[in-house]
Amino acid sequence: MLPNSEQAITSADKTFLRLRKDIVEGLIASGSKLSETELSTNYGVSRAVIREAINRLESCHLVERKANIGARVVSISTEGLMELYQVREALEGMAARLAAIHMSDVEIADLNSLLDAHFQTVKDGETYYQEAGDLDFHYRIILGSKNSQLISILMNSIYHLIRMYRVQLGMSGPRVTTAFDEHKQIVQAISNREAELAEMLMRRHILYSKNNLQRKLSGQPQTKIKAL
Known part of the structure; x- marks a missing residue:
């Protein structure tokens, strides 16, 4: 989609x-x-x-x-993926901060509804995967930043590169329950209009994903991160 x-x-x-x-x-x-x-x-x-x-x-x-x-x-490499995640951490953190300021109550309600729809997937132990576009949690927050430059950089460039890396390196569906819990915390911070907290939680969420991807690519066991 x-x-x-x-x-x-x-x-x-x-x-x-x-x-x-x-x-x-x-x-x-x-x-x-x-x-x-x-x-x-x-x-x-x-x-x-x-x-x-x-x-x-x-x-x-x-x-x-x-x-x-x-x-x-473009050729893909583990180093290239890690560099992309470093950039993504900073930019999506800013997107979450801006979303806490600019998203409307209706948009936040829709974001909560999206998580509710995902809950059954997590409960059933299935892969926690979001479709690209309208149903994607991260896309919604990026769009919610209302910053056209940020939206363009993330959605027209970085996001497609990351998807290419993840698909071709077999990195789909990591950290099922933990990722869902982190999403809930981010939405709660946005709902409470806590911009600084939303940015911190999103940056940590991306960093955890980056670290686990790095461990998986290097053949090390993934670290289970306990949700707050």
């Missing part, structure tokens, strides 16, 4: 979104060279449309251009 702001309208939009999805999900492998001719045939659109999509993907940092090589899907 796409965020409301990303509804495909034109053929170019649809091609961009489809190509981005294929890259994020690993259907087009990281490090792969992107051939306009080949993609044009596979996607059934003109080379001009593919060229535009590649340019947009470059601005999302999912594609890079190298001299004498051309456009390639």
Whole structure:
């Protein structure tokens, strides 16, 4: 599911979104060279449309251009993922702070309803996974910051890179119950309009995820973090 702001309208939009999805999900492998001719045939659109999509993907940092090589899907590494999480910790912490100030009571109520809907998933011991877009807890808070620059940086670049890393490195569904409890605490702080606390809780939430991902990637057992 796409965020409301990303509804495909034109053929170019649809091609961009489809190509981005294929890259994020690993259907087009990281490090792969992107051939306009080949993609044009596979996607059934003109080379001009593919060229535009590649340019947009470059601005999302999912594609890079190298001299004498051309456009390639970015390569993934553990170090790169950790760097992204460091940036994400700072920016999403700020988003949570701003959300506590700017989110409307209705938006906060909707966020609580989202958590209620997730409760049964956690209770049943299933993977705690949020769909991209409207149903995603983090997207809602980012949008709730009402800061267009922050929204653009996180949702148009960093978030898709992180999703690509997590999908292709098999990092989906970590820290099921603990992550849900942390989400509840963050929403409570936002509901109480405690901006500083909301930022601290979100930063800690992202940091715990980063540390557990790092342990998993290095083959060490994940640390169970006890919720406050």
